Amino acid sequence: MIDFPAFGAALNMLGGSLDAWIWVVPGLLIGLLFGALPGISVSMAMALVLPATLYMDFLPAIIFLTSVYTGAGFGGSIPAVLINIPGTSSAVATTFDGYPMAQKGLHNEALGAALVSSCIGVLISYVILFVLVQPLAEIVLRIGPYEMAAIGIWGLVLLGSIGGSSVTKGLFAAGIGVLCGTVGMNTAGYMRGDMGIPWLLDGVPTIPAMVGLLAASQLFALVNAKFIVADESKRTISLRRIIAGGGLVLGSPVALLRGSFIGVFIGAVPGVGSSIANLISYGEARRVSPDPESYGKGNPRGLIAAESANSSSEGGSMATMLALGIPGGGATAILLASFAMHNVIGGPRFMEQNRDIVYAIIISNFAQALILLLVGTAFVFVASTVVRLPLRYLIPSVLVMSTMGAFAIEGSIAGPITLFVFAVLGWLMSRYGFPVAAIVVGLLLGKLIETELLRAWQLAGGDPLYILEHPVAVGILVLMAVSLGLSLRRDIRRRRALKAASAVA
Amino acid sequence: MQTAILRRRIAWAPLALVTALAGIALAYLLEARGVSHDPQNLLLLQPTAWLVLGLWVFLAFGFLRMPVTEGEVRETPAEVLRILAMVGAFGLFILGLEAVGYDLSIWGFTLVALVIGGERKPLPLLLFPPLFMLGVVHGFRLLVPYPFPTSLL
Structure with missing residues (x-):
């Protein structure tokens, strides 16, 4: 599986070229900065630096872009932890436990844990890519609409009752999210719920809605507070505690490895990407945990699961791009554009003829993950000062920046209007105990599930039993049902045990 | 418990x-x-x-x-009113973006939100909103390829 002569050539190529290395730190810093700005996505950050790569050689250009990719992958988690805004859609699940940790004054630990999870996630994903690039790509080719719909349903069911005290409220919120996700024209050409507004034909703008639901609603609720962290003694910024947060990751190897594997596999599926990986990994960690109630209240394992998955999805999507020439999402599409700018065509032939360059990209990414550990620590140290800013300044600043980010994504007033509507909805729902995260998950997965179900329906000619010809999809659904049944049985046993214990007391 | x-x-x-x-x-x-x-x-x-x-x-x-x-903590009417004032100001800010321009809207909203948040010192009220507006408008002009309407800048 590993081509050792090509590997040696890759080492020589990297060892003999200073150009290949000097762009790593600037790339990581640009990625961190843009990823941390709400509304600026990983792909937007890469698109902004793409023209600069035109005058570089091919390998330094790709290394520069992958450095931005790696930096932005972690950058999105900084505002997710500090102000409950997922800097990118891949950091939604990072907010679930990251922000509660920050509110408890554990912002240093949360950021340290997020950073180390991201770095190890990237490392693991590229190790898997290094060994299994070809077989992984072949598996991806077998994934069709049935399997994609099954993955989407898996995510939705796992997260239906996220963070909420009541399953009914969680399901209601998820249902509202799914309905919002179906607004506009579906792939069969039917227009629903657009209310005659032209920009709703493409559906509800997802990122502005998500930022409104998660962040702006939270900021409204904080209007009467003075600081994000109420206790002054806990507002310290400590390198020692950031490093201690990194140590938490090493103490949770199962959450880390599970998140990384989920991230690689889901990241490799074109069109699914890191945002779904982030959510599914979090949901899985919560489901198998002996203490699921602690999730959403600042459990570091939730943060580790979410961050390792969104970072490791980078390696997965790179596998699909390098082996098949198929971009899994916006970021890999920009990498392919850079290939084209240098007259290189990605895909199986590139992989066969330039295995040394493929290995050089992979080795460089190992180095990027390690350098990110240092650069990211310094960045996190500076970014943590947010907890010391008075909320009377932070609230208008973040609301304005989010609004401008929403405008930047949509290119019109549609972004800010969506942000406002969903901010009010999110504030009202969280005020009355509905888990806002469930609406976000519904919104993200609703569109994916509908599109894939429709494709499956069209392929089957309306025959639901046609699914039996897709054993992988059936396997995912059976596994989901079995694991849900086991979780339910465990919950019932635990409740009985608690009841018995309180009766004895 | x-x-x-x-x-x-x-x-x-x-x-x-x-x-x-x-x-x-x-x-x-x-x-x-x-x-x-x-x-x-x-x-x-x-x-x-x-x-x-x-x-x-x-x-x-x-x-x-x-x-x-027992022990249910609820916000006071004044606290609820302050949240509603912030929601209202944010709504007006969004409405004003295209009507009066992104620059004036940002300036106005930042000023009102500072007052709602409890800032009473005249110097920060005078300096922070225009400086913040300048930074945001110029920063996003560099980053965003789409034009956005402004009145002053």
């Missing part, structure tokens, strides 16, 4: 919220059914809308008999 239930009451605000959302879900379902009854139109939308309406029954029943527990 179990909290003691003192009495039960009707929770009007959450009841109104879920009823409004269920109403919107029903209106959406009827509109979608008006477009077409084809399963390709209603495959996910219809079962989800029915699920939301079914859950509304459970939730509404719960909100009609909401328990009032």
